[in-house]
Structure formats: structure tokens, C-alpha cells
Amino acid sequence: MLSLGGSxxxxxxxxxLLQLPVRGLCSAVIHTKSPxxxxxxxxxxxxxxxxxxxxxxxxAAGAAGDTGAEGAAxxxxxxxxxxxxxxxxxxxxxxxxxxxxxxxxLPWWLSxxxxxxxxxxxxxxxxxxxxxxxxxxxxxxxxxxSELAKRLRYEVSIRARERGxxxxxxxxxxxxxxxxxxxxxxxRDNCHPFKASLLVWVQLPLWISISLALRNLSLDQSVLQCxxxxxxxxxxxxxxxxxxxxxxxxxxGLINLFIVEVFALQRLSPTRFQKLALNCIRGFSVLMVPIxxxxxSSLALYWFISSLVGFSHNLLLRSPLIHKLLQLPTHxxxxxxxxxxxxFISKYCR
Numbered sequence: 001m002l003s004l005g006g007s008x009x010x011x012x013x014x015x016x017l018l019q020l021p022v023r024g025l026c027s028a029v030i031h032t033k034s035p036x037x038x039x040x041x042x043x044x045x046x047x048x049x050x051x052x053x054x055x056x057x058x059x060a061a062g063a064a065g066d067t068g069a070e071g072a073a074x075x076x077x078x079x080x081x082x083x084x085x086x087x088x089x090x091x092x093x094x095x096x097x098x099x100x101x102x103x104x105x106l107p108w109w110l111s112x113x114x115x116x117x118x119x120x121x122x123x124x125x126x127x128x129x130x131x132x133x134x135x136x137x138x139x140x141x142x143x144x145x146s147e148l149a150k151r152l153r154y155e156v157s158i159r160a161r162e163r164g165x166x167x168x169x170x171x172x173x174x175x176x177x178x179x180x181x182x183x184x185x186x187x188r189d190n191c192h193p194f195k196a197s198l199l200v201w202v203q204l205p206l207w208i209s210i211s212l213a214l215r216n217l218s219l220d221q222s223v224l225q226c227x228x229x230x231x232x233x234x235x236x237x238x239x240x241x242x243x244x245x246x247x248x249x250x251x252x253g254l255i256n257l258f259i260v261e262v263f264a265l266q267r268l269s270p271t272r273f274q275k276l277a278l279n280c281i282r283g284f285s286v287l288m289v290p291i292x293x294x295x296x297s298s299l300a301l302y303w304f305i306s307s308l309v310g311f312s313h314n315l316l317l318r319s320p321l322i323h324k325l326l327q328l329p330t331h332x333x334x335x336x337x338x339x340x341x342x343x344f345i346s347k348y349c350r
Contacts, residue, residue: 085212085215085216087209089209090209090212090213090216093209093210093212093213094217096213097115097213097214097217098217098224100114100118107232107233108227108228109301111231112214112239112298113305116302116306117305119206119210120306120310121313123202123206124199124203124310124313127198127199128199128317130198131195131196131199132326132328134191134192134193135196136326136328136329137191137329138186138191138196141182141186141189145182148178148181148182148185149178153174156173157170160173207306214296214299214302215296218240218296218299219240228296229241235247236248236297236300239297239298239301240298241296242293242294242295242296243293243300246289248292248300248304249289249292250289252288252307253286253288255304255307255311256285256307257282257285258311259307259310259311259314260285261344262311262314262340262344264278265340288303292304318336318340319336
């Protein structure tokens with residue numbers, strides 16, 4: 001989910017526990033026709049015939065028997081989704097999840113929690129801290145940009161009178177030169193705002209890859225499907241089946257909505273676009289509830305833990321100690337948690 005809470009970094013881990021290459025391992029995990037790799041527990045005993053995980057094979061067969069446009073469109077969607085589910089990043093995530101479970105010896109539900117905590121802490125938390133540094137530098141430049149804009153507006157007005165520019169030409173020259181000056185400031189302080197979006201470009205593909213990896217491992221053609229079926233706890237003992245109690249999906253929706261509202265409290269006077277974006281994210285958070293109730297519990301558990309860890313990291317990055325360690329150029333409140341609680345109570349409890 002969002003961390004307003006974003007692709008794997010260079011130097012992906014090479015796990016040697018199973019002594020298999022990534023593609024070989026994932027092939028063995030997903031397609032039961034392949035021999036099980038050394039160290040894989042085989043709870044099921046019997047193996048099902050090989051079947052394409054993503055449904056590409058069934059989609060192609062359906063398309064062959066369907067002469068209509070709907071059959072062709074369905075085959076195209078199936079091919080696209082099948083290719084994504086069988087991609088290298090998804091296989092790497094499968095390898096990572098299996099290795100965490102085998103090395104730790106923990107039950108699968110706890111292994112998913114540990115793997116999620118590890119990924120969010122080792123990959124996305126440093127990127128979130130880097131994002132905070134970039135945003136703080138950009139905020140610190142606003143005073144200088146404002147002064148430059150005033151001076152530039154005065155110089156453009158003088159030049160406009162000398163050359164007889166129209167109002168449209170004057171505005172064009174002002175905007176063009178202001179963008180150039182701002183770009184020079186960003187280069188000087190190494191804080192282009194695009195760098196602040198690096199978290200999203202990493203976190204979103206990573207979230208999708210791990211979700212598809214868990215989905216692949218939870219299917220009945222995976223040799224680990226029976227282990228996952230017995231690897232749950234409490235009200236979701238079967239990680240391959242949806243949570244019939246809807247507890248995990250509802251918790252997921254609540255934590256995502258809470259993250260959105262905390263983010264909204266940081267915007268004292270949001271623009272119209274920001275309000276629209278917040279409402280869209282609120283709607284998506286609600287939509288995730290029925291989606292999480294229809295997928296294997298392993299996915300719902302991962303989504304909930306990922307959002308929970310992301311929210312805790314967001315609170316951690318508000319700490320004055322963290323701001324001091326990061327040497328942020330902008331002033332931050334000395335009691336951010338008390339201020340956040342007061343703002344939340346003032347907005348929703350009065």
C-alpha cells in the first residue's frame with residue numbers, strides 16, 4: 001500500500017540455501033512436474049499435473065475455442081497477467097520468501113511477517129528517509145525562490161517596457177526564466193523534486209512482486225501449497241484460503257484510512273487537486289477491503305503488515321532525533337506526536 005505512506009535495488013541477494021538458480025528454484029516451486037529442490041518439505045505427498053500458474057495455458061485454450069472478440073481480449077489479458085506473474089522479480093521474491101521460512105524455521109504466517117518487516121526496513125525505510133531529506137531541501141528553497149521571483153518580475157517588467165512586450169509575452173518570459181533559475185537551485189542543492197518520488201517507484205513494484213509471489217506459492221500447483229494451507233494461525237489457519245471472518249481485510253482498510261487521515265493532517269490548506277487525490281486514496285482504501293477478502297489470507301496478511309510497518313516508519317521519521325541525525329535544513333516541531341494527536345482530536349473528536 002501507499003506510504004504516503006516505492007523496484008528492487010541493485011545488488012539483489014543471491015540466496016545459496018537451496019543451491020539453485022533463481023529461475024530453477026521458482027520453476028520447482030511453482031510447477032510441480034519439476035523435481036522438488038533439496039530441502040523443500042513435501043507435506044502433500046502427491047503431486048498434481050503441471051498447470052500454468054497464471055492461467056496462460058487455459059486462456060490460450062479458451063481463445064482457440066472462442067471465435068469472438070471477447071475470447072481474444074481475454075487471452076490478451078491472461079497473457080499479460082501470466083507474463084507478470086512469471087517475471088524475474090516475482091521469482092526472486094518467491095526465492096526470498098521460501099528462504100526466510102526455511103532459514104528461520106518459523107511457521108509461514110510469522111515468516112511472512114518477518115520478511116515484510118525486513119523488506120520495509122532495509123529497502124523502503126532508507127528511501128523514505130532520503131525522500132524526507134529531498135522534501136526538506138525543497139521546502140528550504142522556497143524563501144529564496146520567492147525572492148528570486150520578485151526580482152525577476154521587476155526585471156521582466158522593465159524589459160517589457162523597453163521592447164514593447166504584451167502581457168502574454170511578459171508572462172511567458174517570466175515563467176521561462178523562473179523555471180531556469182529554479183532548476184539551477186535544484187542542481188546546486190542536489191534536490192530535484194523528482195528524486196522524492198523514488199520511494200514510490202521502488203515500493204510499488206516491490207509490493208506487486210511480493211503479492212504475486214505469495215499468490216503463486218498459495219496456488220494448488222505449488223509444492224508448498226500444503227505447507228501454506230497449514231501455516232496460518234488464530235482465525236486464518238489456512239493461508240491459501242480467503243479470510244472468511246473479514247478481520248484481516250477490515251483491519252487493512254482501517255489502517256490504510258488512518259494513514260490517509262494522518263497524511264491529510266499535514267496539509268493545513270490543501271489545494272483542490274490534493275483534496276481530490278486524498279478522496280481517491282480514501283476510496284481505494286475502502287475498495288481494498290473486499291479485494292483482500294477474496295484473495296488468499298497470505299496476501300491479506302502481507303498487505304496488512306506492510307501498511308502497519310509503513311505507518312510505524314512514518315511515525316519514526318517524525319522524531320526530532322531522526323531529523324537531527326538526517327541534518328534536515330527546515331525547522332521541525334519539538335513535539336510532533338503530541339501535535340499530531342491534538343490535530344487528530346481537534347478534527348475528528350469534537
